[in-house]
Amino acid sequence: MPGRKLDIRKLVKPSVRKLRAYEAREIPCRVKLDANESPYGFKLKAPDVETNRYPDPEALKLRRALARDMKTGLSNVLVGNGSDELIYYLVTTFGGPVLFPTPTFVMYGVIATALGERAMGVPLDENFDLDTKAMLKAIREEKPKIVFLATPNNPTGNCFDTQSILKIVEATRGIVIVDEAYAPFATQKGMAPLLPDYDNMVIMRTLSKIGLAALRVGYMAGNQELISEVNKVRLPFNLNSYSQAYAVEAMKDSKGMRGYIKDIASERDRLMAGMQDLEGVEPFPSEANFILFKAKAGAGPVYNGLLKRGVLIRNVDAMIKGCLRVTVGAIKENNAFLKALGETLAG
Numbered sequence: 279m280p281g282r283k284l285d286i287r288k289l290v291k292p293s294v295r296k297l298r299a300y301e302a303r304e305i306p307c308r309v310k311l312d313a314n315e316s317p318y319g320f321k322l323k324a325p326d327v328e329t330n331r332y333p334d335p336e337a338l339k340l341r342r343a344l345a346r347d348m349k350t351g352l353s354n355v356l357v358g359n360g361s362d363e364l365i366y367y368l369v370t371t372f373g374g375p376v377l378f379p380t381p382t383f384v385m386y387g388v389i390a391t392a393l394g395e396r397a398m399g400v401p402l403d404e405n406f407d408l409d410t411k412a413m414l415k416a417i418r419e420e421k422p423k424i425v426f427l428a429t430p431n432n433p434t435g436n437c438f439d440t441q442s443i444l445k446i447v448e449a450t451r452g453i454v455i456v457d458e459a460y461a462p463f464a465t466q467k468g469m470a471p472l473l474p475d476y477d478n479m480v481i482m483r484t485l486s487k488i489g490l491a492a493l494r495v496g497y498m499a500g501n502q503e504l505i506s507e508v509n510k511v512r513l514p515f516n517l518n519s520y521s522q523a524y525a526v527e528a529m530k531d532s533k534g535m536r537g538y539i540k541d542i543a544s545e546r547d548r549l550m551a552g553m554q555d556l557e558g559v560e561p562f563p564s565e566a567n568f569i570l571f572k573a574k575a576g577a578g579p580v581y582n583g584l585l586k587r588g589v590l591i592r593n594v595d596a597m598i599k600g601c602l603r604v605t606v607g608a609i610k611e612n613n614a615f616l617k618a619l620g621e622t623l624a625g
């Protein structure tokens with residue numbers, strides 16, 4: 279009705295009302311090391327796409343390539359518009375409570391809350407390892423429908439021990455999502471080979487960290503029945519034709535992809551050594567494409583000092599007091615970061 283003032287917030291579901299939008303705005307900078315992207319993209323020919331047609335709703339070619347890569351069957355694989363979308367689908371399918379160690383990837387909690395499910399965090403121990411005893415206790419008492427475990431974990435960078443993960447998989451009556459977004463950079467091989475032994479385990483991966491973030495391709499593998507249940511809530515054309523086609527082409531260049539991953543892992547070790555040489559910061563060991571570090575001067579001043587010098591990283595002070603997270607970039611970017619960090623710390 280014209281002139282009537284509508285209070286939109288009152289119409290919004292309480293679970294959504296209490297959320298804040300995920301902060302994903304562009305901050306101008308010279309060196310972008312805040313989002314765990316790869317510094318190396320793929321230069322591919324534009325795919326031949328019939329723009330008037332909907333995408334392949336089953337993303338068959340892409341799923342075939344991903345299934346081959348994970349040594350599993352086509353019907354064991356589901357693709358999402360990024361693994362973010364798969365998290366949405368999983369929580370929509372199974373509901374809560376949703377359990378995860380903290381700190382970890384924030385979207386597990388955000389999505390559970392948005393969907394009106396209970397999100398429960400169990401703190402990691404002082405080495406950022408799983409507190410298996412506390413996790414098992416929470417599983418016994420709260421009976422979560424879903425447990426999320428990111429290994430390597432974001433933002434801490436460490437891998438969880440396989441035996442501890444399996445204890446959790448065995449103890450829960452719900453499903454366990456092992457989120458291996460950063461596994462390509464880790465020394466541990468990943469848990470996909472164990473999938474046939476555990477019906478309630480799902481492995482989730484993404485192409486975002488290995489040079490294809492623009493495409494938004496996440497995927498998961500698990501037992502056929504579980505995958506077909508989650509597939510019921512998937513939007514019919516969730517992955518556009520360009521992403522499907524580009525991803526298939528990029529995956530053909532597995533040698534190039536492996537080369538980039540190796541370069542990033544060795545740059546990570548050089549970056550780590552460079553940071554260890556600086557007074558006032560303590561970097562933590564990493565198996566991912568980023569490094570978490572603590573700044574004696576506090577996270578805010580270091581974040582601002584770097585940004586003033588054109589280098590954007592992530593301030594994770596709200597999750598881990600005094601800490602920041604820097605993505606491993608190309609040689610030049612890492613050098614620019616080390617130089618800016620040195621200057622910032624020198625005051």
Ligand code: PMP
Nearest residue numbers: 360361362383432459484486496
């Ligand atoms: N899992 C983890 C642990 C992540 O850190 C991220 C990205 N930051 C994602 C999943 C989401 O990846 P994407 O949606 O780009 O596939």
